[in-house]
Amino acid sequence: MAKLTKLLDNEAFQAYATYATIVLLKMMLMSLLTVYFRITRKAFANPEDVATFGRGETAKKYLRTDADVERVRRGHLNDLENIVPFLGIGLLYALSGPELSTALLHFRIFAGARVLHTFAYLIPLPQPSRGLSWAAGYAVTISMAYKVLKTALYL
Amino acid sequence: MAKLTKLLDNEAFQAYATYATIVLLKMMLMSLLTVYFRITRKAFANPEDVATFGRGETAKKYLRTDADVERVRRGHLNDLENIVPFLGIGLLYALSGPELSTALLHFRIFAGARVLHTFAYLIPLPQPSRGLSWAAGYAVTISMAYKVLKTALYL
Amino acid sequence: MAKLTKLLDNEAFQAYATYATIVLLKMMLMSLLTVYFRITRKAFANPEDVATFGRGETAKKYLRTDADVERVRRGHLNDLENIVPFLGIGLLYALSGPELSTALLHFRIFAGARVLHTFAYLIPLPQPSRGLSWAAGYAVTISMAYKVLKTALYL
Numbered sequence: 001m002a003k004l005t006k007l008l009d010n011e012a013f014q015a016y017a018t019y020a021t022i023v024l025l026k027m028m029l030m031s032l033l034t035v036y037f038r039i040t041r042k043a044f045a046n047p048e049d050v051a052t053f054g055r056g057e058t059a060k061k062y063l064r065t066d067a068d069v070e071r072v073r074r075g076h077l078n079d080l081e082n083i084v085p086f087l088g089i090g091l092l093y094a095l096s097g098p099e100l101s102t103a104l105l106h107f108r109i110f111a112g113a114r115v116l117h118t119f120a121y122l123i124p125l126p127q128p129s130r131g132l133s134w135a136a137g138y139a140v141t142i143s144m145a146y147k148v149l150k151t152a153l154y155l
Numbered sequence: 156m157a158k159l160t161k162l163l164d165n166e167a168f169q170a171y172a173t174y175a176t177i178v179l180l181k182m183m184l185m186s187l188l189t190v191y192f193r194i195t196r197k198a199f200a201n202p203e204d205v206a207t208f209g210r211g212e213t214a215k216k217y218l219r220t221d222a223d224v225e226r227v228r229r230g231h232l233n234d235l236e237n238i239v240p241f242l243g244i245g246l247l248y249a250l251s252g253p254e255l256s257t258a259l260l261h262f263r264i265f266a267g268a269r270v271l272h273t274f275a276y277l278i279p280l281p282q283p284s285r286g287l288s289w290a291a292g293y294a295v296t297i298s299m300a301y302k303v304l305k306t307a308l309y310l
Numbered sequence: 311m312a313k314l315t316k317l318l319d320n321e322a323f324q325a326y327a328t329y330a331t332i333v334l335l336k337m338m339l340m341s342l343l344t345v346y347f348r349i350t351r352k353a354f355a356n357p358e359d360v361a362t363f364g365r366g367e368t369a370k371k372y373l374r375t376d377a378d379v380e381r382v383r384r385g386h387l388n389d390l391e392n393i394v395p396f397l398g399i400g401l402l403y404a405l406s407g408p409e410l411s412t413a414l415l416h417f418r419i420f421a422g423a424r425v426l427h428t429f430a431y432l433i434p435l436p437q438p439s440r441g442l443s444w445a446a447g448y449a450v451t452i453s454m455a456y457k458v459l460k461t462a463l464y465l
Binding site: 071077080081082084088089091092095096097130138141145148149152153155 | 317324334337341355358361394
Binding site for chain 3: 162163166168169170172173175176179180182183185186200201202203204206207231232235238239242246
């Protein structure tokens, strides 16, 4: 077991573990929000989900799209598109021996940017709030990718 | 090489490797199912995919959505939304030195829940089968996230 | 820090780090392409995104789907569906002590196949270009999964 816990003894790796878990939990929250909006807006995607509302036409009218539900789903997909690169590149970055303070700066900006992005998407805030928070997370990921390729390029 | 194989000598990490690979292979199966339903239902998304069916209007009628294809695609997206958090949090959890039996319990419930979820979505089974299998995987991931943050919180 | 940099001293792991970063950067490029097509085609998904085009009906007509935008988005989603398994299974494969040359072969084919897939999707090239490039990446991932399960099966 010693070898394994060694990885999590490293502070930069601990920081990665903390922030990766936080952004993944934030992303998982989007599922609950989707469920919440589907139920309050009565807008479902599957016939079996509306069976309790009655049979035939009564239930069928709830098989529809709703602007709020679609908004949460777009936010969720945007999370996937941006958090997956962070997970992969961030892990390799944490293993590339970065300065702890630099690593923390990267992880904190990314996590903060994604939380802001979610608020900007769901409230919604006027643009360019959502655009800028997306760009901040994007730039941080590129910066980590640069460090990974500088440390470990092997084509 | 020694250092590397050490990671996979750890039984909790081996268990993670096994179940992560299994759920990813299960998720990849959704791509094949999508292809299968697109071909049998003749419902495609791209003009170049229907070019072999003829030219012009003959081919164009196959550029449509189909209920079965959309169902598989929703299942695939739900997999992505839930398996990505499992991959990231599960990896950190496996590195946090969990009891082997506890780790196995988490991984087995997650993998079982996702397989059930797929059957519940594709057959489809009446609700709340799909909802409960989704919730089981979700709860397991939250439980692992709690252990990770307890072991390695570094904000 | 020593333990950490050890991981990235291993050449197969370095190769994984390099190719994982490359395919993730390629996937991130899809976001920029989506933004580019949304702006040039004037096709947006959110009311707040078209607020600068004016008020009311003037702006509303830009809340629409566009064939080019949807094509990039399908390519992006296909990337997610295929690169997520590569990230997870590839990491475990790199840790399973593969021959360096075999590992490089797997990673290079996967990265090449995904780049080809993107060109085939966006130009678009006639089928089966896109189908074959997708299948090549899929087959490589299955091959790595087999090696992982052979090395570390622990059910």
